[in-house]
Amino acid sequence: MSDQHQEKLAGPGAGVAHGAEHPDHFSHHVRRYLFVFYALLFGTVITVAASYIPFGHRAMNIGVALFIACGKAFLVGGYFMHLISERKMIYGIMAFTAFFFTGLMFLIIWSFADFPRLTILR
Amino acid sequence: MDIPYTVQPRQDTGLYNAKVGIWLFLASEVMLFGALFSTYILLRVGAQEGYWPHGWLTIPIGFVNTLVLITSSITTVMAWASLKMNRFGKFKLYHALTILLALTFVGIKSYEYRDKFLRYQIKLADGNIADGHLVGKSKDFDLAQKTGHITIHGHVVNLANKEGEELNKELKKLYDLRSPEGRAVKHGELEYEASQIESLNNYGPWLNTYTAIYFTLTGLHALHVIAGALVIGFLWGPGSKMWKTDPERFTNRIEISGLFWHFVDLVWIFLFPVLYLL
Numbered sequence: 001m002s003d004q005h006q007e008k009l010a011g012p013g014a015g016v017a018h019g020a021e022h023p024d025h026f027s028h029h030v031r032r033y034l035f036v037f038y039a040l041l042f043g044t045v046i047t048v049a050a051s052y053i054p055f056g057h058r059a060m061n062i063g064v065a066l067f068i069a070c071g072k073a074f075l076v077g078g079y080f081m082h083l084i085s086e087r088k089m090i091y092g093i094m095a096f097t098a099f100f101f102t103g104l105m106f107l108i109i110w111s112f113a114d115f116p117r118l119t120i121l122r
Numbered sequence: 123m124d125i126p127y128t129v130q131p132r133q134d135t136g137l138y139n140a141k142v143g144i145w146l147f148l149a150s151e152v153m154l155f156g157a158l159f160s161t162y163i164l165l166r167v168g169a170q171e172g173y174w175p176h177g178w179l180t181i182p183i184g185f186v187n188t189l190v191l192i193t194s195s196i197t198t199v200m201a202w203a204s205l206k207m208n209r210f211g212k213f214k215l216y217h218a219l220t221i222l223l224a225l226t227f228v229g230i231k232s233y234e235y236r237d238k239f240l241r242y243q244i245k246l247a248d249g250n251i252a253d254g255h256l257v258g259k260s261k262d263f264d265l266a267q268k269t270g271h272i273t274i275h276g277h278v279v280n281l282a283n284k285e286g287e288e289l290n291k292e293l294k295k296l297y298d299l300r301s302p303e304g305r306a307v308k309h310g311e312l313e314y315e316a317s318q319i320e321s322l323n324n325y326g327p328w329l330n331t332y333t334a335i336y337f338t339l340t341g342l343h344a345l346h347v348i349a350g351a352l353v354i355g356f357l358w359g360p361g362s363k364m365w366k367t368d369p370e371r372f373t374n375r376i377e378i379s380g381l382f383w384h385f386v387d388l389v390w391i392f393l394f395p396v397l398y399l400l
Contacts (some may be wrong), residue, residue, distance in 0.1 A: 018325065026203060026206055026207050029203060030200070033196060033200065033203065036195070036196075037192065037193075037195075037196040038185070040195075041189065041192060044185065044188050044189060044192065044394075046338075047394070047395050047399065048181060048185055048399065051181075051399035051400065058400070061142050061399075061400060062400050065395035065396075065399055065400055066392075066395070068395075069392050069394075069395055071392055072338045072391045073388050073392070075245050076195065076233070076384055076387055076391065077384075077388060078193055078386045080196075080198075080199050080380075080387075081381055081384045081385070081388075087135065087136045087137050088133045088136075089136070089137060089142065090137070090142075090145050091146050093142075093146060093149050094145075094149070096149065097149040097152050097153070101152055101153065101156045102155060104153070104156050104160050105156070105159075105160055105163075108160045108163050108164055110229055111164070111165060112168075114168050
């Protein structure tokens with residue numbers, strides 16, 4: 001078995017438990033988890049700090065906070081949930097979810113674009 | 123009866139069944155929280171200028187709770203990694219920490235809820251609004267009968283006969299507590315007879331659309347934390363017997379519960395800035 005293939009099987013993204021792994025072999029995954037953990041802590045501190053910086057408009061503050069939150073979500077989803085090395089079927093499920101989630105958000109935006117024509121103002 | 127593909131992957135998906143199941147479930151959860159997030163956006167963007175609250179939640183408390191949940195995520199993944207390395211003792215330790223952290227999160231959230239339920243907004247008969255934490259009510263306090271009195275620790279805002287910039291500044295004392303006007307407010311003990319009060323509400327979900335969506339979002343999230351903690355607690359306690367009989371299946375169960383737990387963490391990553399900071 002090639003090293004690359006062995007790595008894929010042992011990696012957290014493998015779709016099945018393969019029994020106990022050798023601690024030395026798995027330790028680099030553990031180091032990665034710790035690195036992600038520190039990055040998440042740092043991201044949280046940055047999020048709070050950025051909320052105190054006046055970027056000129058509140059929309060800018062919202063954008064910055066959501067950008068950092070997306071980065072943190074990538075770390076959690078990618079590494080803790082192993083999405084970075086998952087099977088195609090999981091990516092398929094996520095793609096459908098992303099599509100409908102985006103649609104849901106756009107519905108809100110479109111409803112606001114419609115506001116002047118359809119809403120009766122008292 | 124043997125349930126197939128609890129350990130071995132299916133040929134077609136390359137995954138064991140529970141993993142497909144949890145991801146489909148998480149997809150539905152994304153849509154559930156997505157609907158509530160979009161509701162939040164709708165309410166916030168549609169709110170009248172100056173009336174959407176800022177700074178009603180205590181940032182240090184939310185910050186600590188975020189750290190607690192992030193730490194519980196690393197202990198969850200370390201618990202799973204420990205099983206992969208055949209270290210059952212370490213697994214027990216890490217998941218015990220996860221459960222403790224989950225309880226800490228719920229405890230802190232309960233404290234925050236209690237604080238909201240003890241804070242009152244009182245509309246006075248003279249048009250002013252008194253806002254503050256409940257100190258006490260007399261035994262005969264009855265708003266309908268106009269008997270007794272109530273004491274709060276807070277401040278009074280006068281919105282009557284105010285317009286434009288003057289109204290905006292006064293509104294900030296009530297709705298934008300992070301603004302210079304909001305921070306400059308001096309709090310003191312205030313006592314009102316029931317006859318002076320037109321209406322009063324605590325900061326429960328019924329106060330306004332902000333508290334409604336705040337309690338809905340955080341309440342649903344807290345239910346997920348509790349549900350996740352119960353599952354992890356079962357797998358840590360009686361459910362862990364499976365490690366002796368079917369270790370690979372047990373490891374998969376820990377992975378599945380972990381995926382749910384990370385999702386709960388992921389939701390909070392967005393809830394914290396949206397509700398506490400912006």
